[in-house]
Amino acid sequence: MKINFKLGALIWAIFVIVICLFAGTKQTAVDTSIMALLPKYEQKPLVHELQEQQTAEYANHVFIMVSANNKQSARTAISTISSQLGTLAGVADLTTLVSSASTQTNALYPYRFALLSEPVAKKLQEKDYDSQFRSALSKLFSPMGAGKADPVQDPFFLYSDILLGQTMNVQVKIEEGLLRLTNVEKPSYLLVLELHKNPFDLPTQDQVMPVLQSIKQQMSKQGVSVSYSGLLLHAAKGAEQAKFEISTIGLGSILGIVIIIILVFRRIVPLLQILLPVMVGCLVAVAVTSLWFERVHLITIAFGAGLVGVAVDYSMHFVCESYLHTGTTVVRKLFSGLLLGLVSSVLAYGGLALTPFPGLQQIAVFSATGLIAAWLSVLLFLPLITTKNTLQNKENYLPTALLLNRCKETFPKLDQLPKVASLFIIAIAATSLSLFFWATPQDSVRLLQTSPPSLLKEDQQVQQALGNSVNSAFLIVSGNGAEAMLENEELFRLQLDALIQNGTLAGYQAVSQSIPSLQRQRQNIDLVKQLYQAKLDSYAQAIGLSAQQKAIANNYVQENPPTLSPERWSTLAISAQWPGVFTPHSTGEYASIIRLKGHLSEDSIQQLQAAAATDHNIDYVDQIADISATLARYRTKVADWLFVAYGIITVLLFFRYRLNVWRVMLPPIAGSIIALACTVFINGGYNIFNLVALMLVFGIGLDMGIFLQESRGSAHTWLAVSLSTLTSLLAFGLLALSKTPVLYHFGIIVLPGLLLIWLLSPFMQTSRLETQ
Amino acid sequence: MKKTFLSIILFTLSLSVFANDLDKLKAVTTTPEKLTGIFAQTKFLAQLDTSIKSTGAFNYIRDTKIVWHTLTPIDSTLELTPKTILNYQDGVQVNKLDSNTNSIVAVFSDIFFGVMTAQWQVLEEYFSVSAEVSEGHWKATLIPIDKNIGGFISKVILEGDKYLKQVTLYEPEGNLTHIEFDQLQQK
Incomplete structure (x- = not known):
């Protein structure tokens, strides 16, 4: 038996080291992008391709707006900024849009009869x-x-x-070789920085961001305001926030664990014994996730920080029991409980992998591998390193365990109080019914927004100065060939013109305005x-x-x-506004985008959608609305999965506990329902992230119930349960303070949920210890 | 090293001359709040090798509006504000252009305002200005800095005393527009 442990531990240790080394060689970026969380949902491939293209266009540019009180200082600032940005050569380059207008002036002259305004x-x-x-x-x-x-x-x-x-995309005029914004009161100029790599690339962020920040500081001293717009800023901010929150949440959690364990055990060694499997679990989870996915999302990492709370359960139970028994006995005693705990948690989290939501899939992979690794480490490493615990403390209960147990004993048992029990169950049922009927789901895209409002405002200011519409909606026109696409667009523009006439639409930009069809x-x-x-x-x-x-x-x-051919047009600078419009897509079709100007009212959106619906060559696309719709779809998916998971696990546990299954299931159910009710009360509704948090509550709560049931009220089990609840609360208490909406919505459920389960569990214990 | 030094000196010298020219111009010329007058315009069309003549009246309110009313041989009014260009014929609006959507309109309206009201700060944005000033009479030569503007105008010569009296616009293809102002009145 002992040899088996040693061999197993050795194999497991080698495996952990190898996988970590593998992952270490792969540089994985932290992703905060909203788009990365979205599922590859059922879109026309063409529409999807165009959306990606649109996103990439915004992603790789940083728009820099430089404003000063007078023109001279603005221009001086521009030249200083340009030379500072020059140091970024190879990582990012300034693009000059200026040349674009110049060459077009006379290039179109031969086509004056064919183009006509x-x-x-x-x-x-x-x-x-x-x-x-x-x-x-x-x-x-x-x-x-x-x-x-x-x-x-x-x-x-x-x-x-x-x-x-001719209309321009941006509201600029050319002034002495610089782009001056025409829509702003103060003299303002535009610089465009093009990144060579995608904005989530950490080295790019590390090189570009300090330069941008120092420019901003330096210029503000001179009274020149510099504003930026671009995904890079959001990505960098997200990465910074992720680093900060991981360190506070992770550190807070670990610090809490350290202090509590030292207080309880009054020794350092048990602390290391408890933390070892947790650390191995986290390492393996990070390694596998970064090997599996191209980019690890901020949300996965945040969730992973919370995983500590679940993984610590296993080692906590083991270490607590090791004070009474030797390693192999502990394994034998705890194995069924640990296995049940693992299987139920992995089932609960693993189910998330079934959703086509990349964010949830990452969480599933991260949690499942992390839990399995922590569990294996508990079973393989701890028997070898906890041997000394028993020898020194044989037959001695830890004082904290006895104290906690005494408190627990004073709790009344629910099975002795049938009236209270029925009242409690009726109250829970009523709460869940009212939640079911009255709680409003919230699916706004703001849930996914990780950037602080100040950054979003700055971005919006620059985009507004550029005259870019704030609306995320656009139309896609497709055709079997370039000419067909242009003809389809011209035909549809008649409908758009009618909408402009009746005041529904402010305006639009279409490629056929720049190059009409041959016809x-x-x-x-x-x-x-x-x-x-x-x-x-x-x-x-x-x-x-x-x-x-x-x-x-x-x-x-x-x-x-002569007529202007797409080939000739593509060589002209004006075509820069419509990159790749005459390149066929993977479906063989050609497609262009009609950009819509001004604010779109509900009514105009409906009319546009109706107009688009009449023509199969036209697609109305609104990314923001799509994201919200997707969030709604996956909110219901997660809700369904929660019900299914509760169902499956109840059935599973029924085989072991028979009619006593309610003692395990009721605390997490009641805790979840009350936590959700609190959240709905505080925030006026609930969202998908609240529901994902309920899964974690379920996982931890289930472990609690299983261990308590397996140990039949052992003092050390109650100590282990209490300690792991406390550590999880510390971790998630900090999550509820997070500035990232997603994390906040996560913490706000887990905090009351776990607390309630911990408080409720003793009530559910059997009053007759001899009962199985 | 010597060369660099020399060019720096030359450069600073030219800068100071440049600045002096403008300062002198600014000292001599006035741009009244409101001005009205008549004009006679001769446009030489290189392609036809002939000149076409027109006359009319104009008035402006500084930084707000210029009305350019051609009376002979056709009746046509051009009304410019810093943001728009309107065109009327026989009192009916036939064209409206907005600088918000078209960068050419913005530049066009800036230059027109700058030239007609001799606003040196505005003109400096687009042209390098050199000037001769003697006994209250001045002559300024404007060469476009930007290639884009060079596509429309190759040179502008402005002449005047207290007010701007003559404008000559040279276009790259050889067309030339000469305008003389008269009966100028501040109102």
Whole structure:
């Protein structure tokens, strides 16, 4: 038997070391992104691909807004900032958007008859040639104009109208080679920093963030305000917050355990014995999770910190019992209890892996591996290292155990008080019924937001200054080919234009505004031909064109004026606003995005959705709404799983405890229901993270009940249960103080839940010790 | 080393000349709160090798609005505010452009405001300014700093005494617009 333990312990130790070494060589980033928590849900592959593309576009850029009271200091600041950012070469580079506007000015000139600005095309469709004629004359006599005045090549100033009709994505103008924001009162300029790696990359964060922070500090001393927008800031903040909260929660938990154990055992050795399996459990959990997943999410780590609370149960029970018996006897005595505890907890957490929610899957993997590793360490390591406990303390109960046990004995037993018991059960049933009917679920995306409000506000300020809409909704237009996509877009834009007309929509940006379909370009050329037919004579007369000049002017239109092809357009700077729009997707389709401007009311959203629903080439996508819908879906999934887990485990435990199963199940059930009721009372509703926390409450509460039942009221079991509850409370008490909403919602359930279970458990114990 | 030193000296020298020019200009010229007057414009169209002439009236309220009313040979009004450009013909609005959505409109309106009201601070943003000032008469030559503006305007010459009296705009393709102001009145 002893040899088996030694061999097993050796094999297990080697396994732990190897897996940790493996994981150590892999650099895994901490992820705080909302998107990472979202399941790969049932979306059209095309829609999914485009969403990823949109996210990546925002992800790899940092927008820097520099504002000062006067232009000169703003410009000086810009050059200082640029040179400081220059030190980041290789990690991140400043991009110059400026060149984009310059090359386009004349590149489109050959296509002036095919492109036509929207108002001009509309006028010509309505055969309002006179108005274009007058507008051209007025431009000719105007002291300044956009685009060259050339009465032969472009007598009707169509090119000038194209230039003036072009809209930019961002509200900037070019000023001495810099981008100046036009939508802000103070002189403000924009710099765009492009990251070479994704913003969750820790080395990138470590290199870029200090530079950005020092720039901000240095500039604020000079009265220049610098604001940033970009995923990098949120990712870095999230990582920093994660580090801080892990260290406070983890440290708080461990410190609490250390103090309590030293107080109880009055020796250091039991402390190390208790912590060893917990540490092995955490190490293995971290190692396996980081090997399994590309990025470990903040939420997994936070949950993992709480895992300490469950894992410590096993070693606590073992060490407490080791004061009475030798290692092998303890194993024999505790094995069934420990196994039941492990199986039920792993079942409860492992069930989360069945949801397609990546965050929950990570938690499942982390918890299951952590618990199994801690459990194995208890069974394999502790018998070897706790041998001295018994020799010194044979037949001696720990004083704390006796004290606690005396307190417990004073508790009345519920099976002696049938009236109280029925009242209690009725109260719990009533609470759960009212929860079922009246508690409002909360599925807002803000639950997932880990960034502090100040950072979000800064981000929003920059985005608003840029003129980017705050709404997350957009439309996707698809087609079997580039031309089909553009034609579909043009067709759908008629509906959007109608919505603009009736005031439902503020505006939109579509790629077909920049490059119309070939069909539309040909129609435009025909319109221009008609304009020339109707008005070229009057024009020539008005400004005195010779017959020859008139003939040349006419030739430009009549002799196959060129159309703008997607290939040519893609080489122009204006195409930068629509990256990759003419690259087919994995489905073979082409797709473009129509960006919506302004605030969308409920009504406009409905109208847009209705409009999109009429056309199978159009998809209305709202990521924020999707996230909320997903949260709602998985809230119900987790709720269902909780019911199923309770059911399965009740059946499982029924085989062992028969009718006494209520003594194990009632405390976690009652604790969970009351904790949930408290949360609903405090926060006005509940959410998925409250429910995930209920799983943990269930796991720990179940362990408690099983051990108490297995030990039949042993003083040392009650000590172990109390100690592990206390340590878990310390860990989760700190979670409830977390600034991260997800962690807060977690802690707010676990704190009262565990406390209640601990208080309730003694009531449920059997009054007749001889009963099995 | 010597070369660098020399270029630094030259650079600082040119800067000071530059600053002096502007200071002198700012001292001589005035931009009244409100001004009205008439103008005569000759536009040389390089493509046709002819000039077209127009006349009209203008008025402005500083930093707020410029109304440029061409009376002959056609009736057309251009109304600029720092944010918009409106075009009327025979009293009917035919065009409206907004600088919020189009960067060209923003630059266009800035330059127009700057030139017509001789606002040197605004013009400095887009042009390098050199000036000759003698006995109350001045002449400023503006060369665009930015390539983008260079696409529309290659040079601007402003001349005047107390007020701006003449503007000549050179376009890259050889077109040239010469404007003379008269009957200027502060109102």
